[in-house]
Amino acid sequence: MRNFTSVNDICDLKKALDEAFEIKADRFKYSELGKNKTLMMVFFNSSLRTRLSTQKAALNLGMNVIVLDINQGAWKLETERGVIMDGDKPEHILEAIPVMGSYCDVIGVRSFARFENKEDDYNEVILNQFIKYSGRPVFSMEAATRHPLQSFADLITIEEHKTKPRPKVVLTWAPHPKALPQAVPNSFAEWMNAADYDFVITHPKGYELDPAFVGNARVEYDQMKAFEGADFVYAKNWAAYTGDNYGKVLSTDRDWTVSERQMAVTNNAYFMHCLPVRRNMIVTDDVIESERSLVIPEAANREISATVVLKNILEGLK
Numbered sequence: 522m523r524n525f526t527s528v529n530d531i532c533d534l535k536k537a538l539d540e541a542f543e544i545k546a547d548r549f550k551y552s553e554l555g556k557n558k559t560l561m562m563v564f565f566n567s568s569l570r571t572r573l574s575t576q577k578a579a580l581n582l583g584m585n586v587i588v589l590d591i592n593q594g595a596w597k598l599e600t601e602r603g604v605i606m607d608g609d610k611p612e613h614i615l616e617a618i619p620v621m622g623s624y625c626d627v628i629g630v631r632s633f634a635r636f637e638n639k640e641d642d643y644n645e646v647i648l649n650q651f652i653k654y655s656g657r658p659v660f661s662m663e664a665a666t667r668h669p670l671q672s673f674a675d676l677i678t679i680e681e682h683k684t685k686p687r688p689k690v691v692l693t694w695a696p697h698p699k700a701l702p703q704a705v706p707n708s709f710a711e712w713m714n715a716a717d718y719d720f721v722i723t724h725p726k727g728y729e730l731d732p733a734f735v736g737n738a739r740v741e742y743d744q745m746k747a748f749e750g751a752d753f754v755y756a757k758n759w760a761a762y763t764g765d766n767y768g769k770v771l772s773t774d775r776d777w778t779v780s781e782r783q784m785a786v787t788n789n790a791y792f793m794h795c796l797p798v799r800r801n802m803i804v805t806d807d808v809i810e811s812e813r814s815l816v817i818p819e820a821a822n823r824e825i826s827a828t829v830v831l832k833n834i835l836e837g838l839k
């Protein structure tokens with residue numbers, strides 16, 4: 522593997538899952554693979570799980586780790602080419618990226634959608650500049666349109682808990698006071714489609730995702746109907762994608778908050794969310810604290826998904 526930005530970078534999903542379970546059984550099995558190799562993690566946005574789990578994964582593989590928070594202590598970066606740099610940004614990303622590449626062997630990048638320009642977000646302009654100019658393998662630690670390390674961990678978690686080959690998985694929109702990117706639901710949809718589960722997406726009208734990510738999923742606007750017989754419920758907020766509403770909050774309707782009311786019509790479904798989560802906006806206390814909540818095992822599996830991905834990238838360096 523050279524770069525990891527989506528499920529399309531995984532050649533064989535079954536093999537990747539086998540590797541995940543192998544690593545989960547012995548997470549230090551490949552502790553020599555990363556000796557004298559350095560991972561640089563570059564954050565344009567905040568993180569708890571991605572920062573810690575990816576560092577832990579690198580340590581499992583024997584790597585050294587450097588972390589750069591662009592907004593804390595680094596020079597502010599200009600990202601547009603052709604700009605006269607007479608403002609508050611003293612460094613251009615076109616110099617910064619190859620400099621970062623000169624200090625490491627692998628680069629992880631977190632760069633969310635900015636909601637300033639849909640085309641720039643959906644063209645992944647920041648992530649792709651790292652791929653183009655760093656000279657190093659690059660993996661996404663959540664970019665503008667996808668969060669593949671999260672989705673891989675979600676898939677591992679479902680595989681560990683499913684009781685039938687093709688469980689019913691429901692991705693539901695839930696309310697949030699701020700505009701959040703579509704990266705997690707886009708990516709989750711992509712991985713669920715690749716796993717060929719019985720996959721349903723439910724959201725209020727106006728929250729349609731990019732059809733390229735929806736793929737073969739069924740879209741159901743009636744949340745209660747969507748939840749009927751579900752084996753897994755995955756809640757997430759996202760801002761509108763379509764037309765002039767791109768990046769806007771169209772609803773904060775708390776009827777969509779996942780509660781015992783909706784969970785009662787499921788097949789005793791497991792509850793999932795990538796975290797961080799706003800309680801009693803996205804999900805009630807009772808549901809997230811229930812025995813069927815997988816939010817902590819899901820987060821724990823981030824270490825496993827990151828170890829598999831870094832292992833494959835390191836093997837590609839040889």
Ligand code: CP
Binds near residue numbers: 567795796
């Ligand atoms: N789920 C996730 O990516 O969490 P962080 O934003 O805390 O990294």
